[in-house]
């Protein structure tokens with residue numbers, strides 16, 4: 001299989017390239033970081049790149065929560081205009097297979113259960129609650145404490161920030177492309193991806209990277225809120241393997257199929273900080289009660305569809321993966 005990997009010089013894309021190559025496929029990198037002319041927003045560059053490929057694995061994007069609303073236009077440009085230009089080029093060239101780097105951010109707060117009202121969807125947390133250290137979302141109906149559950153792919157979309165909005169729009173664009181061309185589109189909704197080559201020292205990096213950079217400077221990882229926010233940390237090599245599985249499977253022509261892509265083993269951000277600090281030999285994390293508006297409290301996936309339909313299984317356990325990550329660069 002000949003696959004164009006957009007964002008192939010980035011963190012996840014570079015692992016996809018390695019995984020494809022290791023399995024005997026040909027991967028072509030299309031990434032503005034590797035070549036200033038390889039911009040997914042450039043129709044002529046895209047037309048040249050998609051010619052003769054069997055599939056496109058679309059990882060290129062501007063990632064992270066960003067530093068402020070001023071970033072909005074750049075997110076929309078890179079992520080949504082870029083995806084539209086890419087899909088138009090694929091439609092024109094007759095390329096019918098797409099795997100998209102989706103994200104769990106499309107779910108917002110995710111799934112919660114109230115002891116009285118059943119499954120509920122709490123809205124964004126109020127600043128006053130966050131300031132007062134009330135981090136857990138409450139039942140929107142009765143105000144009771146809620147228990148977080150596993151989010152399935154059919155959970156309603158509820159993007160809470162500009163980045164999340166652009167990741168959701170990418171899926172809608174891919175679904176429209178699939179309907180219009182009869183192509184097969186897969187969105188792998190990654191959870192918190194970590195591992196070798198994770199971006200660092202930028203405001204767009206992920207939390208595991210912030211903690212590792214602090215430890216490398218001899219500083220304690222600073223854990224926001226009370227450290228009990230739950231996430232699913234999935235290793236980048238497992239994510240790369242999921243991409244290969246999706247590229248080979250090509251489900252449901254004419255539609256977009258979404259798969260949660262997580263380890264299936266939720267951990268708290270505090271646990272992650274401790275695992276990294278232990279592996280690094282300290283200093284121990286400090287819990288700061290700081291918060292970022294737009295962060296969700298808990299988000300953990302039910303990734304069983306990916307396992308059942310594509311035969312994917314994560315290989316890297318939490319303890320092992322965090323040990324490797326703490327010691328790496």
Ligand SMILES: NC(=O)c1ccc[n+]([C@@H]2O[C@H](COP(=O)([O-])OP(=O)(O)OC[C@H]3O[C@@H](n4cnc5c(N)ncnc54)[C@H](O)[C@@H]3O)[C@@H](O)[C@H]2O)c1
Pocket residue numbers: 006007008009010011012013030031032033034038039040041058059060061062063078082101102103104167189190191192193194199206
């Ligand atoms: N890292 C995570 O935890 C995570 C979670 C969910 C989803 N994702 C998604 O995974 C994908 C890859 O993210 P990553 O973590 O590897 O980030 P990354 O920043 O390392 O990789 C993104 C790559 O895209 C390239 N790129 C950006 N704009 C481009 C453009 N206009 N044209 C061509 N290339 C462009 C960048 O140069 C970069 O190399 C993104 O789509 C992101 O939204 C990542």
Ligand SMILES: [Zn+2]
Pocket residue numbers: 114115116117118139140141142143144
């Ligand atoms: Zn209730």
